[in-house]
Amino acid sequence: EVQLLESGGGLVQPGGSLRLSCEASGFTFSSYSINWVRQAPGKGLEWVSVIGADGVTTYSADSVKGRFTISRDNSKNTVYLQMNSLRAEDTAVYYCAKSLMTTVTRALDYWGQGTLVTVSS
């Protein structure tokens, strides 16, 4: 059974940092890209970042470029999202999600339950 489990969310002050983790199981982790998608309270879905299976290829939304860094450790089946210079508008539930296919990201077939990040003083 495929499972994705996020952790690391919490309350942080504006300008602060937080590192989210996404631990995966039930599939060949090293073969798939993993994405982060966030959802502000009462709002829609916003894609944040993706890391390729090789851990080298990454893409990020303009809204987080230069502040958020995605990385992965295939030996631990875990993807990380390092979030720096946090702003109030980064407040959201952060989901990690697995790409459907090994070769390209076109859809996200499994999602974690999400972890809440609140940026407030």
Place this chain on the structure above:
Amino acid sequence: EIVLTQSPATLSLSPGERATLSCRASQSVATSLAWYQQKPGQAPRLLIYDVSHRATGIPDRFSGSGSGTDFTLTISSLEPEDFAVYYCQQRGDWPLTFGPGTKVDIK
């Protein structure tokens, strides 16, 4: 960035009725269009990928169609568990983007 527009914003229907949801892209996404269902307090669930392919375990009352910039998700006969928010998503180009969603609620 490819912008997705969904219509209507809200669709009020009764169980057993047919639901037709629209998604329009600001430029062609070829066949890289997916649909998700989200219920309150839950993560999104993939329904359709590559315009018309049902994801694993998705009932055949859900179907997708379209090409280029105009796409449709059809639910042939609404079941009580289908009342939810539906998002379209493209990956014709980076960044991956989602539409704003269509809420299907009970009339």
